[in-house]
Amino acid sequence: MAIARSPTSRRLPVTKVALAGAGVAAAGAGVWLLRVFDPNAPGNPFPPCLFYATTGWHCPGCGMTRCLHALVHGDLGQALAMNPLMLVAILAAPLLVAWRMGWRPRVLQPLARWMSTATFWLGLIALYGIARNLPWAPFSWLAPG
Template identity: 40%
Template sequence: MDASTDPAAAPARAQAPAAGPVPGPPYPPVLPPAPVPASRIRRLATPVAVMAAVVGAFGYVGAVDPNEPGHYPVCPLLRFTGIYCPGCGGLRSAHAVAHGDIAAALGSNALAVVGYAAFAVLWTLWTVRAVRGTRMGLAVRPAVWWGIGAVALVFSVARNLPFGSVLAP
């Protein structure tokens, strides 16, 4: 008998798959490990570090008086054109805030005082959410940024005109 006619010697033929669902593996699929929730101290590290930097900056400006010449550089726009920019008087404003004199701070740069207040509100919200373990998720639309720019522009123009001399530092 020849090997081509012997059924035992014939190579095994591939069987067609059975109709119906194909059974899965006998073990569950491997999933990536679930993220470990960060500890409260780790969640608070960044807001605390940011506040430490802000307190350090206000401490320095509070200790080194910007009203005395020679401690800080002069605003280049003011120096070369005589025009107050939106930030002119900001260091004097920060110095007054560091000493608790809000009226003097508003007189030096009212827009900066509004910025300090906005920072305080956002930082508090950030810290509360960090304690609770939720994300900050602050998405600011472009229209808001344009609005902030428009307010800064109007503030700059107004403080350089005679009727806006109250806003000048």
Template identity: 40%
Template sequence: MPPDAPTVPAARRLRRAAAPLSALATAGAAWAVVAAVDPSAPGSPYPACPLPALTGWDCPGCGGLRAAHALAHGLPGQALAANALVVVAALVLGAALLYWLVAELSGRPVPPPAVPAACRWALAAAVAAFTVLRNLPLFPPGA
């Protein structure tokens, strides 16, 4: 650690790590439930998305549970086929939570993320493009 780095007592670091540890535990518990209960199985307790029933279109989150279930079982190709956006979001969220935990345990201050407006607009455009492209008949199921 550099000599000018702030030092934080170990007990205080552990208290500061409670929030990221709680977030990781919650995400892990949710991941375990999705891993244990197959959303594609008949009689699945997960509710169906109403958008395809009403419009015939898949929303940006449709297939997200199937993607998470496939990832939890080590099937990245199947997860990407179910919903690539959810796969990327899960990886980014997992990395962010781990970074937050490591930063808190090391005693480094964690500044709140400053996301420029252009990045927020680009993300919104990417989600909109994903929604439109996944509903075009470019790649029919089973092709």
């Protein structure tokens, strides 16, 4: 005899709902800040890149705030000029989240299995950080600006 599941067994834990709500609120606040304030203008509330200020080199995250500002304002070309890796990460994130939640279409399995590892992303970020500081094309195109 099979035991029927009660409706309460399918509910999400309160902590997951609270974390999801906090994430949505934080994302909304970030979008609002990026809509209202221009990170390119003097006196904006966004902190500068400490790595760039200290070393003069572009870190993998340099230009990320300006990239997101351009995306919020619908300027895809400017966003791509500021931080191309950020656009790749934004496009890949929903697919990787869906992959982790169990959606696994056969056509994406080789790529998603490879991209869902921390080793892939750490290696990519390290290589990107080095490549965007090289002074010749096409690597110089990766620097924000």
